[in-house]
Amino acid sequence: MTLSHAEWTAKAKALTFRNQAYIDGKFVDAISGATFDTINPATGEVLTQVAACDAADVDAAVTAARRAFESGVWSQMDPTARKGVLLKLADLIRENLEEFALLDTLDMGKPIIETSTVDVPGSAHFFQWYAEAIDKLYDEVAPTAPGDLALVRRVPLGVVGAVVPWNFPLDMATWKSAAALAAGNSVVLKPAEQSPLSALFLAELATEAGIPAGVFNVVPGFGATAGKALGLHMDVDCLAFTGSTATGKMFMEYSGQSNLKQVWPETGGKSPNIVFADCEDLEAAADMAAFGIFFNQGEVCSANSRLYVERSIHDLFVELLKARAEARVPGDPLDPATVIGAIVDEKQTQGIMARVEAGKANARLVTGGERVTVDGKGCFVPPTIFADVAQDDALVQEEIFGPVLTVIPFDTEAEAIAMANDSIYGLAASVWTDNLSRAIRVSDKLMVGTVSVNTVDALSAQTPFGGMKQSGFGRDLSLHSLEKYTALKTTWIKYKLQA
Template structure:
């Protein structure tokens, strides 16, 4: 994978064939309205493809297809071992098409193709494999009862699951929702972000090739205000899983109340704190991971460690190390393996990031970056940017920027650091750097977030749940706990002659 050159990736990109229709009931189709929207490469501004613009009518077709498939049992009542075999084949197909899947996300939303090829696409295959392997290892329960009674408690699939996913990890986020939902026996209607629909459409085609029956996995590209809202309000969608902004997550909660009280599982915004204490003996490792935690994927990560709280006695030394790392991570062509950072997803997001940067110039100390740049005279690129001595109340430290912008805030005591870290509407993730085990455990206990990473950043795996608290939402992806979202507990009580 890593032996491909810049020219190799460019040649493969030039030969790409994009799927552009909605995938409904086992086949690609135009939107009923005939409308399309442009999928644009943010690194170049070029139109990659014109994709079917689905709306409520198309969502109706997809949900109806999913319902038919669920009710006739072609997937929902398939033996767990048979579903397992299909999803294992899908994992293998993703691996067999790894270059293509990586290029789709890189071209569509600007991420480094090497990251997509070594993290995103292999991760997608891994998660499908992990949930496939779990299917035939989840046991039901027998409740304790008296003689003559047998109470069976089973986990049953919900029916039709709507999944609305963001643009920052298009393939991975589609997988995080779909793998668990499909493993549990549901039908899925997936709405990818309008900025990055291409890998989800190819995923649907691979799922069909793997043997996922028609109607079980549908993809409806389109806009949030039309296709996304239609899924949220649909009376025949049993569950809506969402990753995206907090504001949109709140809308889906409202849509549930306005329709059929469908379950809604939101995983929303973040402003994750990274606490570095003076008793952290490996300041270089802390600097490496602090830079990774905010500049990876151009900072377009919901759990990005965008608030760096540093004990005052080591602040200057750590900032100096961070400046050096930021200056070595300048943006470049996402298809060039030598590039350290890719493009911002689109013009709107780029302008939003720069508004925060321009305001920050007046309120904090800009120590590196802060410029919008071009690569080969075009594209949406922003330098890795660090502000030092940021006020805890500054928008730089309060608002989710979703870009490569780090706010450094000094602290004087453990209590001070924890209080500032928790003083946020978000509670997705946090990191703690210390060589004092008691402090590590004590601070981790006090941080009101879904995941605390100690002496690393943003740790996750298939085995551990990912999600947040407060206005970061209460949905959980990954681990066996994700299956709770896509199943219902059903009791069958049998009286028998004893």
């Protein structure tokens, strides 16, 4: 049964927050004693003071992770037993759905209807999915001559550092951790400083589920301290990162400056959405185009923020979008009726509005474009649409990470493809057409990791998520993601052909 606004608000007020680091199976203060505020962006209120970890805390967490890995308590556990533990963790996430949903809603401002029906159930599902895969993955025997037996196995790397963003706090922590843990690694997770609370609760439940001490650690803190320390640590074997392209490049540099650890970056995006005139259901296309940019306040790396519409239907489609944008009114994230919540913090809000203000000078503002408040408070930006935008405008070329859509007409298929590919990013794209040949032809030519045809931003546990170009080369989800948390190891055995 869906809770009411009043019921969610009451539950939020009753929450207590885990605000220490989680290292070696227990909550601990930062060694320095330092803390930072985590703030509700919908109200400006401080939720709690969280341990501000730095290099010393990261070292303690990595030491615990290495000790646990080498002991074999997790890395050499019977795969069926390891599966059982992660299945238990999936169940615990479901049992604590309301608390997880509230933590992410309060921490980063996303609507409770989304955290409770999408984010938290999704995290439980991904833990379950990777758990179920553990005892169904087989190694290889290479073809060799008689007298030789070559075994090719995938073995866990050791200590995996995971640095995740604030836009989907629990989901992104899960995407990295579930696969890394399933493969037998120890994990040191650094959540974004804007949204650390759900990751700390996840660590507590991981221990309750049976994950041994030291195997799953959480070090809240800032990117320049805790994040950098993970990137430079000589005993971290792999660094999985989701965030900005600029920060992804820094982690690549940290690898070269330290131990050549594997780095798997999933970085920025500026995803195109192409609507052809032969799309028969323009209402559905408009619904999904609005969803593709305004879901999660546009704070999605694969958000369909560039819309290319065939000229003959351009004006009609802009009007369809305008109506859908104006129907999405920012509101209290704890209200189940709210579909546009708060922007994560003041810095991000000001950055979005600076891009919007600059865009007004060169493009036509269709709707939105002004910062608003809810009950006189908060970081809220309504859905904003620009038309008559030049392809080389910053609105089109630069990632805004907010609810801002640009609409550009095109005349030919080749022109649409050229403009869609005219980006430093290559994360995702959408194509709307009822011509099967065109759908396949255009999809083949788009330089992105995922093309969604007659939908937007399609993903599942079964399919890899990641991009090309400066969207990085990391892949989350699917069995392929296990490849980045394991190493190929060959054991070659000579044996006698005669007794």
